[in-house]
Amino acid sequence: MPASLTDLVQVASEELRLSTTPDYPQALNGLQLTNGSNQVTRIVAAVDACLPVVRAAVDCKSDLLIVHHGLFWSGAQLITGSLYEKLKLAMEHNLAIYSAHIPLDVHPTLGNNACLAAALNLGETEPFFSWKGIQLGVRASVDLTRDELLARVIAATGATAHLCPGGPERIRSVGIITGGAGSEIFAMAETGVDTFITGEGPHWSYTAAEELGLNVIYGGHYATETFGVKALSTWLSERYDLPWEFVDHPTGL
Incomplete structure (x- = not known):
């Protein structure tokens, strides 16, 4: 009907x-x-x-x-x-x-962030990263290597992902904001996560992440959304x- x-x-x-x-x-x-x-x-x-x-x-x-x-x-x-x-x-x-758009990024169960985190099998997540009065992303505590997490991103999205290995090889804290949040590298480093998953970012975000000691996985704007x-x-x-x-x-x- x-x-x-x-x-x-x-x-x-x-x-x-x-x-x-x-x-x-x-x-x-x-x-x-x-x-x-x-x-x-x-x-x-x-x-x-x-x-x-x-x-x-x-x-x-x-x-x-x-x-x-x-x-x-x-x-x-x-x-x-x-x-x-x-x-x-x-x-x-x-x-x-x-x-x-943003409402479908941040929804706690239907949103891009939450669904990508679930597909990555990161366990329990919590909202984080304040933006215009809401929490724009999710974060999780993990115990994975960079390569293990990169492989999970590739498997979950079915697309190529690019790693900036600027942070520790052993990952303890992951932040996710799908889409085009790579320009938030400086603010992301201040949150305390050691690894950031997003879709894409500007060229300078890679070198900035290296200097800030932050791992970044660029999973693709389209693929993460x-x-x-x-x-x-x-x-x-x-x-x-x-x-x-x-x-x-x-x-x-």
Whole structure:
């Protein structure tokens, strides 16, 4: 039986605390594009609301696309070019698009951070790293070598990971912020963790980590952020008895 799009969006947004979780000003979390039927029969999850993903969602005959990186990031935009193509294609095929950025990073069970930590089998975690009044990441106490943790990251993400061996070879404390948090190297070193897992960072973050005595594993921006949309889609699928699938469109970054 189809689910109500209005109801599903409300439930998802309440679970993710969209109204109270801070984000970048242009993130526009929530339902970014409605569909004409106000019904959901099939969910597609993806990291990015890019044109190939929208095409794939249409091919899957989905009426709801859930993404981490939505359609809009730069304020008011001209509806031309690829944005026009995406909106036109989605509207012609009754495809709604729902986006959740920081709320889907920090959720305690469905979030990218929590799900990556679970996939790495790090044991109990706790929120940490203050940002705009929330805790942006998770941390865990471990007893692993750098190579052991690197191998776990590669296995969990299915992607290449890059290690900066700036800290101790034996790891005792790991901090995780998925995506593009490599620019937070200096603040991360002040938290006391000896190893930081993120997706990507600027060039200077590597040498800064060496000088700060911090291990960093760059697991890929895309690869570290596939977990949340999968977890949210699974949760909604179970709640509404809807089929769902993941569209993998890796950037390699």
